[in-house]
Amino acid sequence: MVAITTLPRNETGIETALGILKQRFGEKFQTGQAIREQHGHTTTWIENQMPDAVVFPHSTQEVAEIVKICAEHKVPVIPFGTGTSLEGHINAPAGGVSVDLSEMNKVLAVHAEDLQAVVQPGVTREDLNTHLRDKGLFFPIDPGANASLGGMTATRASGTNAVRYGTMKDNVIGLEVVMADGTVIRTAHRAKKSSAGYDLTRLLVGSEGTLGLITEITLRLQGIPEAISAARCSFPSVDAACRAAMMAIQYGLPVARMELLDADSVRAINNYSKLGLPEEPLLLLEFHGSEAGVAEQTEMFQAIAEEVGGKGYEAAASTEDRNRLWKARHDAYWAIQTLRPGTQALATDVCVPISRLAECVTAAQARLAELGLLGPIAGHVGDGNFHNALLVDMNDPEERAKADEFTGWLAELAVSMDGTCTGEHGIGQGKMPYLKRELGPATTYMAAIKRAMDPDNIMNPGKIVAL
Amino acid sequence: MVAITTLPRNETGIETALGILKQRFGEKFQTGQAIREQHGHTTTWIENQMPDAVVFPHSTQEVAEIVKICAEHKVPVIPFGTGTSLEGHINAPAGGVSVDLSEMNKVLAVHAEDLQAVVQPGVTREDLNTHLRDKGLFFPIDPGANASLGGMTATRASGTNAVRYGTMKDNVIGLEVVMADGTVIRTAHRAKKSSAGYDLTRLLVGSEGTLGLITEITLRLQGIPEAISAARCSFPSVDAACRAAMMAIQYGLPVARMELLDADSVRAINNYSKLGLPEEPLLLLEFHGSEAGVAEQTEMFQAIAEEVGGKGYEAAASTEDRNRLWKARHDAYWAIQTLRPGTQALATDVCVPISRLAECVTAAQARLAELGLLGPIAGHVGDGNFHNALLVDMNDPEERAKADEFTGWLAELAVSMDGTCTGEHGIGQGKMPYLKRELGPATTYMAAIKRAMDPDNIMNPGKIVAL
Numbered sequence: 001m002v003a004i005t006t007l008p009r010n011e012t013g014i015e016t017a018l019g020i021l022k023q024r025f026g027e028k029f030q031t032g033q034a035i036r037e038q039h040g041h042t043t044t045w046i047e048n049q050m051p052d053a054v055v056f057p058h059s060t061q062e063v064a065e066i067v068k069i070c071a072e073h074k075v076p077v078i079p080f081g082t083g084t085s086l087e088g089h090i091n092a093p094a095g096g097v098s099v100d101l102s103e104m105n106k107v108l109a110v111h112a113e114d115l116q117a118v119v120q121p122g123v124t125r126e127d128l129n130t131h132l133r134d135k136g137l138f139f140p141i142d143p144g145a146n147a148s149l150g151g152m153t154a155t156r157a158s159g160t161n162a163v164r165y166g167t168m169k170d171n172v173i174g175l176e177v178v179m180a181d182g183t184v185i186r187t188a189h190r191a192k193k194s195s196a197g198y199d200l201t202r203l204l205v206g207s208e209g210t211l212g213l214i215t216e217i218t219l220r221l222q223g224i225p226e227a228i229s230a231a232r233c234s235f236p237s238v239d240a241a242c243r244a245a246m247m248a249i250q251y252g253l254p255v256a257r258m259e260l261l262d263a264d265s266v267r268a269i270n271n272y273s274k275l276g277l278p279e280e281p282l283l284l285l286e287f288h289g290s291e292a293g294v295a296e297q298t299e300m301f302q303a304i305a306e307e308v309g310g311k312g313y314e315a316a317a318s319t320e321d322r323n324r325l326w327k328a329r330h331d332a333y334w335a336i337q338t339l340r341p342g343t344q345a346l347a348t349d350v351c352v353p354i355s356r357l358a359e360c361v362t363a364a365q366a367r368l369a370e371l372g373l374l375g376p377i378a379g380h381v382g383d384g385n386f387h388n389a390l391l392v393d394m395n396d397p398e399e400r401a402k403a404d405e406f407t408g409w410l411a412e413l414a415v416s417m418d419g420t421c422t423g424e425h426g427i428g429q430g431k432m433p434y435l436k437r438e439l440g441p442a443t444t445y446m447a448a449i450k451r452a453m454d455p456d457n458i459m460n461p462g463k464i465v466a467l
Numbered sequence: 468m469v470a471i472t473t474l475p476r477n478e479t480g481i482e483t484a485l486g487i488l489k490q491r492f493g494e495k496f497q498t499g500q501a502i503r504e505q506h507g508h509t510t511t512w513i514e515n516q517m518p519d520a521v522v523f524p525h526s527t528q529e530v531a532e533i534v535k536i537c538a539e540h541k542v543p544v545i546p547f548g549t550g551t552s553l554e555g556h557i558n559a560p561a562g563g564v565s566v567d568l569s570e571m572n573k574v575l576a577v578h579a580e581d582l583q584a585v586v587q588p589g590v591t592r593e594d595l596n597t598h599l600r601d602k603g604l605f606f607p608i609d610p611g612a613n614a615s616l617g618g619m620t621a622t623r624a625s626g627t628n629a630v631r632y633g634t635m636k637d638n639v640i641g642l643e644v645v646m647a648d649g650t651v652i653r654t655a656h657r658a659k660k661s662s663a664g665y666d667l668t669r670l671l672v673g674s675e676g677t678l679g680l681i682t683e684i685t686l687r688l689q690g691i692p693e694a695i696s697a698a699r700c701s702f703p704s705v706d707a708a709c710r711a712a713m714m715a716i717q718y719g720l721p722v723a724r725m726e727l728l729d730a731d732s733v734r735a736i737n738n739y740s741k742l743g744l745p746e747e748p749l750l751l752l753e754f755h756g757s758e759a760g761v762a763e764q765t766e767m768f769q770a771i772a773e774e775v776g777g778k779g780y781e782a783a784a785s786t787e788d789r790n791r792l793w794k795a796r797h798d799a800y801w802a803i804q805t806l807r808p809g810t811q812a813l814a815t816d817v818c819v820p821i822s823r824l825a826e827c828v829t830a831a832q833a834r835l836a837e838l839g840l841l842g843p844i845a846g847h848v849g850d851g852n853f854h855n856a857l858l859v860d861m862n863d864p865e866e867r868a869k870a871d872e873f874t875g876w877l878a879e880l881a882v883s884m885d886g887t888c889t890g891e892h893g894i895g896q897g898k899m900p901y902l903k904r905e906l907g908p909a910t911t912y913m914a915a916i917k918r919a920m921d922p923d924n925i926m927n928p929g930k931i932v933a934l
Contacts, residue, residue, distance in 0.1 A: 113717060113822040156662040167660050169669065170637060185909040191818040192850045193634050194887035195623045195673055197894050197902050197931050198913045202636065202669030206662055223719040250580060252690040293760055351658040355580040383659045420661035427664050435664050442652040445920060446665045452919035453912060464664050 004047055004429050007094035007462050013073035014095055018053050020069050021097065028056045028103075039080050039090060039098040045346045045394070046088035046430055051078055051098035058103055060176060060184060060215040067213060068182035070097055074456050079209040081151030082124065084143075086347055087428025089155065089208050093462040099213060101150050107131045108216065115221045116173060116190060121150020121214050128219075137221045140165035140256075143424065144330045150214050155426040156206030160329070163249075163382030164256040164288065165222065167424065169205050176216035177204055180454035190218055203449070208426055209460035211453045225288035228256075229298055230316035230325055233305045234280040238262050238365065238377065240308045241281045242358035245381040247304045249354055253297055255382060257286035259329055262365070264376035265336060265389075272335030273328040278312060283381070284329055286322075332378045336389040340374055343391040346403055348375075350414035351385035351423030360417055361386060364410055371402045385423035412437065427464045435464070472896075473516065474561035474929050480540035481562055485520050487536050488564065495523045495570075506547050506557060506565040510800075512813045512861070513555035513897055518545055518565035525570055527643060527651060527682040534680060535649035537564055541923050546676040548618030549591065551610075553814055554895025556622065556675050560929040566680060568617050574598045575683065582688045583640060583657060588617020588681050595686075604688045607632035607723075610891065611797045617681050622893040623673030627796070630716075630849030631723040631755065632689065634891065636672050643683035644671055647921035657685055670916070675893055676927035678920045692755035695723075696765055697783040697792055700772045701747045705729050705832065705844065707775045708748045709825035712848040714771045716821055720764055722849060724753035726796055729832070731843035732803060732856075739802030740795040745779060750848070751796055753789075799845045803856040807841055810858040813870055815842075817881035818852035818890030827884055828853060831877055838869045852890035879904065894931045902931070 022029045030036075031053045040050035057063045070077045076096025083090060092098065105122035112135050119128060126146045128139050143152060143159035151157070153175070158167035165171065174188035187200040204212060235241035241260050248255055261269065261282045270277055283305070287297040302313050316322040328335070337345050352360045361377060368375045368388070379386025388410070392403045411421035411434040421434035436443055447465045450457070457467050489496045497503075498520045507517035524530045537544045543563025550557060559565065572589035579602050586595060593613045595606050610619060610626035618624070620642070625634035632638065641655035654667040671679060702708035708727050715722055728736065728749045737744055750772070754764040769780050783789040795802070804812050819827045828844060835842045835855070846853025855877070859870045878888035878901040888901035903910050914932045917924070924934050 111820065111822065113713065114820040115717065116820070156666070158660055162660060166637075169666065170633075179912065183908055183911075185912060186906065187909055189882065189887060189905070190820045190885040191852075191881075191887040191890065192821070193625055193629060193818060193852065193890050195816075195889045195891050195893040196887045196898075196905055197673075197910065198678075198916060199623070199636065199666075199669045199673055200909055200912060202666045203916075206664075206666055211665075223717070225719075246580065250582065250690070252692075290763060292763060296757060296759060349662075351660060353578065353581040353583070353657045354659070355578065385658075385660065414658075415656065418657035420656060420658040420663050422662045423658065423660050424662050426662040431663075438656070438663055439653065441650055442654055442667055443664065444650075445646065445652060445667060448919040449665060449670075449916055452915040 009095045010074050013075045014052050017069050017073040017075040025055055030054045044086045045344055049091040049093050051092040052095045054098045054100050056100050056103045063178045063215050064182045064184055067178050071181050076458050076461050078460050079213050081148030084145035084147045086425045087430035089428040118218050119149050123149050136224050138224050140222050149217055153205055153214055153217055154209050158424040160257045163258055169202055171220045172205050173218040174201055175204050175214055177212035177214050179212045180459050208463050210464050227291045227294040229287045229294045230322040231285045233283050233310045233313040234278045236309045238281045238361050239358045241283050242361055243308045244305050246354045256288040258382035259284040260379040260381040262377040265378050268335040268339050269328045269332055275328055336376045340391040344394050346390040346392055348388040348407055348410050349422045349425040350410055352414050352417045352419030354384040356417040357384045476562045477541050480542045481519050484536050484540040484542040492522055497521045511553045512811055516558040516560050518559035519562045521565045521567050523567050523570045530645045530682050531649045531651055534645050538648050543925050543928050545927050546680050548615030551612035551614045553892045554897035556895040585685050586616050590616050603691050605691050607689050616684055620672055620681055620684055621675050625891040627724045630725055636669055638687045639672050640685040640687055642668055642671050642681055644679035644681050646679045647926050675930050677931050694758045694761040696754045696761045697789040698752045700750050700777045700780040701745045703776045705748045705828050706825045708750050709828055710775045711772050713821045723755040725849035726751040727846040727848040729844040732845050735802040735806050736795045736799055742795055803843045807858040811861045813857040813859055815855040815874055815877050816889045816892040817877055819881050819884045819886030821851040823884040824851045
């Protein structure tokens with residue numbers, strides 16, 4: 001198990017800041033045990049390190065006030081969206097104040113003519129899409145969970161649609177951010193492109209709250225395609241499924257979603273969502289475009305799939321069928337946990353060049369078998385990214401050790417294949433040792449940036465880089 | 468005229484470093500007046516501030532050695548690609564050493580199966596595309612000039628294809644960079660996406676050599692489309708042409724190129740390239756896709772154009788015609804200068820949300836008329852980005868003052884429309900005052916990053932942010 005360190009606490013500062021915040025924020029300031037625990041809660045294996053208090057600001061001005069108070073007393077500030085991050089991003093290893101942004105949940109503007117929306121960080125992706133529906137627009141990034149857009153920005157999230165629409169880095173146009181001393185900055189305005197100095201937008205996207213606290217996001221939107229069509233196709237092996245994915249990408253097929261589920265994962269979603277799918281490696285696909293374009297894509301993919309032994313290619317007949325299929329995919333994380341009740345799922349997140357994907361997935365499966373671990377695979381294979389959901393009995397130290405061994409081994413394997421230890425979950429606390437292994441001397445410059453922008457190390461300390 | 472400052476020179480350090488470099492690099496070290504002048508030469512109005520010496524390294528190791536020597540003696544290091552930048556990026560306001568990367572011009576690897584290439588910084592975009600041709604792949608970013616890929620990365624270049632394929636920020640996967648103390652880092656490996664810590668790749672893209680010197684670039688490639696079709700269409704006004712562009716974007720038409728030339732620009736390219744086009748506002752277009760997809764796009768665009776009064780829609784009948792049209796567009800900068808011989812062209816570079824484009828272009832034309840200036844327009848209007856090429860008699864102080872007034876006024880106008888003073892040329896020396904106006908307090912954090920990564924301010928000093 002990767003050790004999660006506790007950092008030294010500034011007791012005097014915390015006490016003073018809490019006093020001031022309580023007076024200033026009244027009901028919006030909470031210190032109850034349950035609420036604090038909930039704000040350190042993660043959906044993965046990392047232990048809970050709860051904050052000393054939780055504040056619920058309603059405006060950028062209020063966030064700036066909170067940060068100023070905390071800065072003056074050198075108290076950690078930890079942003080909180082929906083708590084769906086997986087690497088301990090919301091933990092408070094040095095205590096401090098959790099800033100829950102869920103009440104900053106307004107869509108501030110929709111610039112339909114520019115395909116842009118401006119949102120507060122607490123707006124979730126589903127909220128935004130509901131808001132946009134009657135405008136013929138949508139926001140494509142879909143990490144599965146109904147995460148907040150602030151959290152998705154802070155972790156550089158992606159998910160099922162990234163193969164066509166990119167990740168948060170490609171879909172954030174500009175940010176308003178409260179910096180470590182409470183200064184409010186804007187990283188960019190609404191031009192589609194800009195060469196105006198250092199790309200602070202991209203530096204803040206994926207910075208996990210360690211450089212500043214995001215209070216407003218300008219997002220790029222997409223027109224709802226004229227036609228959307230989903231399909232599924234089974235394969236004799238994950239190798240064959242990965243090869244089909246690779247060929248589709250190489251062919252330049254603009255597939256919107258291309259998800260792999262291995263046989264274990266299919267079994268899990270069959271049980272959980274009553275689908276009756278053949279329990280073999282499966283690709284789930286979605287095509288976006290004009291009627292003719294979608295038909296063309298579907299036909300091309302089918303030809304590719306057949307070339308590597310794909311069978312049972314089937315288009316989702318209706319919107320209902322399509323939604324049912326994707327709902328099942330989104331529930332896979334929960335479904336997989338039902339395969340072995342009482343265990344905790346630990347999600348890996350490697351991403352490799354697509355030419356190495358089949359090899360990487362196959363090696364992962366073999367290594368799991370060797371270690372006697374159960375770790376079904378679900379993956380955004382069009383991007384070379386896949387997750388094992390390791391089902392671990394947390395009361396069995398030997399099994400936990402094996403799971404750690406596997407996670408470390410897989411991260412090393414991905415890096416040796418020119419890949420990364422994290423395609424989309426981020427570093428948080430859990431992947432700090434792997435980041436060093438992956439980028440070596442570059443992490444020194446990450447630490448230098450952190451020190452320059454947050455000299456007192458109060459912004460979500462103990463994440464990404466240790467100071 | 469924006470004042471170009473001269474910075475204090477470290478004479479002793481420069482003398483010592485030059486002595487060491489001369490001994491170490493022999494013939495690859497040059498101090499002749501002509502070669503030094505050429506390395507401070509810009510294609511725009513900014514005065515020449517030549518370096519004290521030019522070195523031509525052949526490897527990352529040699530670049531690191533140069534930087535280490537310069538770091539030890541606190542001597543400026545200015546990277547040089549092809550010298551096609553427009554804002555004084557390659558000037559040496561404090562003297563120092565120009566590092567000419569043109570001899571680091573190898574394509575190190577083509578990973579066709581991953582749609583990636585790894586190149587040295589001196590490879591030009593045309594060289595790369597020639598290298599790729601028989602593999603069915605191409606690199607889409609095309610700023611017009613046959614710039615080096617290192618320079619394009621350093622300035623976050625874009626150009627005619629950006630509307631479909633994005634800018635350098637979207638097409639660089641990872642970098643090898645020599646930092647200010649000579650340390651060599653890699654910002655990312657070859658995974659298509661990653662959430663591994665701060666996005667140093669995107670921070671370095673567009674940093675104009677002020678944070679580090681790029682020695683290797685991993686680029687994203689595209690498959691050569693099955694079908695490419697070009698077209699042109701004239702419009703009764705720039706307003707109508709801009710509205711057609713806006714409608715095409717809003718409709719989600721995946722147009723690959725969509726370029727505006729105003730009547731003056733058309734006149735110029737008619738003269739220069741003997742085209743015989745109607746001397747009215749013109750959109751030049753290119754569509755990429757399958758045969759059916761391209762036909763569909765063409766048809767849709769034609770319908771849009773007709774709706775706003777477009778006429779004379781004409782597809783380029785052959786590859787030859789298509790190349791001739793785009794060659795003329797690429798030569799527009801030179802062609803425009805022939806409209807008023809003896810003048811110097813000063814290029815503006817604002818970019819606004821596309822909903823404000825027609826208004827911005829129309830206001831710019833009116834303001835030019837008011838000031839009695841000639842400034843034909845060529846623009847990447849699918850992105851909301853356009854250039855005036857102001858034709859200025861550099862011996863007429865009053866005209867120069869008017870040109871400065873216009874440039875400042877236009878930058879302010881763009882920012883007031885939620886846009887940027889630079890869509891793709893960068894800040895360099897020329898746009899430093901506008902950057903402050905545009906991003907205000909954010910520039911303080913840019914300066915903090917610069918200080919953290921280059922404490923002695925030796926990496927291309929006097930550009931982007933003043934320290």
